[in-house]
Amino acid sequence: xxxxxxxxxxxxxxxxxxxxxxxxxxxxxxxxxxxxxxxxxxxxxxxxxxxxxxxxxxxxxxxxxxxxxxxxxxxxxxxxxxxxxxxxxxxxxxxxxxxxxxxxxxxxxxxxxxxxxxxxxxxxxxxxxxxxxxxxxxxxxxxxxxxxxxxxxxxxxxxxxxxxxxxxxxxxxxxxxxxxxxxxxxxxxxxxxxxxxxxxxxxxxxxxxxxxxxxxxxxxxxxxxxxxxxxxxxxxxxxxxxxxxxxxxxxxxxxxxxxxxxxxxxxxxxxxxxxxxxxxxxxxxxxxxxxxxxxxxxxxxxxxxxxxxxxxxxxxxxxxxxxxxxxxxxxxxxxxxxxxxxxxxxxxxxxxxxxxxxxxxxxxxxxxxxxxxxxxxxxxxxxxxxxxxxxxxxxxxxxxxxxxxxxxxxxxxxxxxxxxxxxxxxxxxxxxxxxxxxxxxxxxxxxxxx
Amino acid sequence: xxxxxxxxxxxxxxxxxxxxxxxxxxxxxxxxxxxxxxxxxxxxxxxxxxxxxxxxxxxxxxxxxxxxxxxxxxxxxxxxxxxxxxxxxxxxxxxxxxxxxxxxxxxxxxxxxxxxxxxxxxxxxxxxxxxxxxxxxxxxxxxxxxxxxxxxxxxxxxxxxxxxxxxxxxxxxxxxxxxxxxxxxxxxxxxxxxxxxxxxxxxxxxxxxxxxxxxxxxxxxxxxxxxxxxxxxxxxxxxxxxxxxxxxxxxxxxxxxxxxxxxxxxxxxxxxxxxxxxxxxxxxxxxxxxxxxxxxxxxxxxxxxxxxxxxxxxxxxxxxxxxxxxxxxx
Numbered sequence: 001x002x003x004x005x006x007x008x009x010x011x012x013x014x015x016x017x018x019x020x021x022x023x024x025x026x027x028x029x030x031x032x033x034x035x036x037x038x039x040x041x042x043x044x045x046x047x048x049x050x051x052x053x054x055x056x057x058x059x060x061x062x063x064x065x066x067x068x069x070x071x072x073x074x075x076x077x078x079x080x081x082x083x084x085x086x087x088x089x090x091x092x093x094x095x096x097x098x099x100x101x102x103x104x105x106x107x108x109x110x111x112x113x114x115x116x117x118x119x120x121x122x123x124x125x126x127x128x129x130x131x132x133x134x135x136x137x138x139x140x141x142x143x144x145x146x147x148x149x150x151x152x153x154x155x156x157x158x159x160x161x162x163x164x165x166x167x168x169x170x171x172x173x174x175x176x177x178x179x180x181x182x183x184x185x186x187x188x189x190x191x192x193x194x195x196x197x198x199x200x201x202x203x204x205x206x207x208x209x210x211x212x213x214x215x216x217x218x219x220x221x222x223x224x225x226x227x228x229x230x231x232x233x234x235x236x237x238x239x240x241x242x243x244x245x246x247x248x249x250x251x252x253x254x255x256x257x258x259x260x261x262x263x264x265x266x267x268x269x270x271x272x273x274x275x276x277x278x279x280x281x282x283x284x285x286x287x288x289x290x291x292x293x294x295x296x297x298x299x300x301x302x303x304x305x306x307x308x309x310x311x312x313x314x315x316x317x318x319x320x321x322x323x324x325x326x327x328x329x330x331x332x333x334x335x336x337x338x339x340x341x342x343x344x345x346x347x348x349x350x351x352x353x354x355x356x357x358x359x360x361x362x363x364x365x366x367x368x369x370x371x372x373x374x375x376x377x378x379x380x381x382x383x384x385x386x387x388x389x390x391x392x393x394x395x396x397x398x399x400x401x402x403x404x405x406x407x408x409x410x411x412x413x414x415x416x417x418x419x420x421x422x423x424x425x426x427x428x429x430x431x432x433x434x435x436x437x438x439x440x441x442x443x444x445x446x447x448x449x450x
Numbered sequence: 451x452x453x454x455x456x457x458x459x460x461x462x463x464x465x466x467x468x469x470x471x472x473x474x475x476x477x478x479x480x481x482x483x484x485x486x487x488x489x490x491x492x493x494x495x496x497x498x499x500x501x502x503x504x505x506x507x508x509x510x511x512x513x514x515x516x517x518x519x520x521x522x523x524x525x526x527x528x529x530x531x532x533x534x535x536x537x538x539x540x541x542x543x544x545x546x547x548x549x550x551x552x553x554x555x556x557x558x559x560x561x562x563x564x565x566x567x568x569x570x571x572x573x574x575x576x577x578x579x580x581x582x583x584x585x586x587x588x589x590x591x592x593x594x595x596x597x598x599x600x601x602x603x604x605x606x607x608x609x610x611x612x613x614x615x616x617x618x619x620x621x622x623x624x625x626x627x628x629x630x631x632x633x634x635x636x637x638x639x640x641x642x643x644x645x646x647x648x649x650x651x652x653x654x655x656x657x658x659x660x661x662x663x664x665x666x667x668x669x670x671x672x673x674x675x676x677x678x679x680x681x682x683x684x685x686x687x688x689x690x691x692x693x694x695x696x697x698x699x700x701x702x703x704x705x706x707x708x709x710x711x712x713x714x715x716x717x718x719x720x721x722x723x724x725x726x727x728x729x730x731x732x733x734x735x736x737x738x739x740x741x742x743x744x745x746x747x748x749x750x751x752x753x754x755x756x757x758x759x760x761x762x763x764x765x766x767x768x769x770x771x772x773x774x775x776x777x778x779x780x
Binding site: 129134251255261263264267269275386394419431435436 | 489536537540542543544546547548550551552554555558559562563564572573576691694695698743744747748749750751753754755756757758760761762765
């Protein structure tokens, strides 16, 4: 019965931000991703969406004229909006030719081109067609992609960018480490693989956004408040959800599936409240980078790295030397033995949930500071957190930190060789390779794996 | 609100394409999770093998549909082998993480522009169902009655889908009551006990993974043919977890569990969707509380709630037996 109350409370808590969020103008025209909707699109006419973006900065480009032709006849002319999108309603299915007017590109992008212009696409019944044009340097108007003959696989790796990528990777890894600790500790003390952990990261990012931009608090006030709220949320979850599931003797796999349900509930609750837009904090955004050697870092990124290191060190210290920290490690090792030695196991687990959620929220705030944030932020980093935790050793806090930093470096440095859109693939591949060759992870003990 | 049309839409979902697709995906998961206890969180990858197998063969290689189906089922088998060799020896939660990671790797790769001449990148593949509808035995016209009125295309794809479900159910039913099926259930209950009887656990698990994966690929074939296109983001983790919801709702380790679960899931989702949409449209729900876009998002919030409540109060689902399905990892 207590779960019902817990859920109702949670719904209420989430609804508080509702009216405020609903007032926000919805500028994004992107439909909610992947709804696998049963409802068919209207039968009369088909849709072509054309999106223009700068491939390097990944920014959408507005004000570009786009022409759509069908069998040689122009059937539509539009200019891309603030999201870089031009939408066309076309009367029938078939082959359409889509052409960008590269003369209308903004001045600063005037020397960019696209690989194929005009572009021919086939419109199928009932499926909106989206065509993305990526503006790149070195491509002429309608010319093919530049081809350097005889260049080897490693010949065009931009090594001079390596230090910059390494710094980005370190930053990403340190922030990821904050999130990974909670997942690893919860697993260590309760055996639960919490698939809703990513949503705790989203919680931090979006609640801070709500307090900061919607409620108007400065970020330096909103962020600590968010972390306090996250701690309270962790306590709330442990007290009303996870502890009662344990008391009910719900099996670990059932609890894992429960956590998937919980993550759906939270993730789409965030989508409901905050829409699918990508948000940025108002404070500290768009800072100019400070050149340090061959690397340029904005002050907010330096700050988030320093803060991550300080928090991680403080956490490591308390885990090693304080009474609660020692108790936590004892419970991770052997809960039954810990309980028999007089350690308050439930108390330790409560602390783990509070601290783990607060750290996840801090990582969410810092992710929000260094990149955009939307309702999918946590889910996207969840698999990277898994990769980090498995790499370091599931259930070990120090392993989680080490794994996260390595994963962060790997993700960013791998973009020297592979396309940026595939950078997460490398981290996930490492996850599987680690499971193959050393399933207990770098710092784990082999007996943990059955 | 027009309750007649709301009911019509809901009843129509009994034979909806989504119902058929998730039913097939869940039958595959039932083989993995229900009977063998394998926590496969990467069913989306197997479904995608079906869709991309057919799509790439038919459009990129310009080969006949039948070859596409063969390629799709082979691809699912190969994926099961590749996935199974490293992960089947691991504990359940590691298997879950490894499979979900594999499914996402596959999706990232097919939607990347690096391979878009083969996979179509984030646009996916279009125009792959022509041959399928060209061999449609039904002439132009509308068929059926009441909520189940379909065009000749709608009837043809549904008929194929239901036939595949029937086939998969028959195979499942025959296999799980055979000695082979009893070994699977034994593995689920106590691996060490079965190993001590001299059975090769790894081989049995692998066979179950391949079989369930191939059934999952059938779901992908039906989904892609019904739409005539393959969209990479349809094969994200939501697909896996919706299929799990269908399976757990109906009851894992029961032949009819996935069917019942998929039908109830989609009828309920359609019912709540149309009722909420009607209530928003008629002004019963103020727009600051919920608008048309947010109605669509309620679907996943409800799925999340359903999973949580099921796992708390009735992990065996509607048809299942609690004693048979003690879900535990260690």
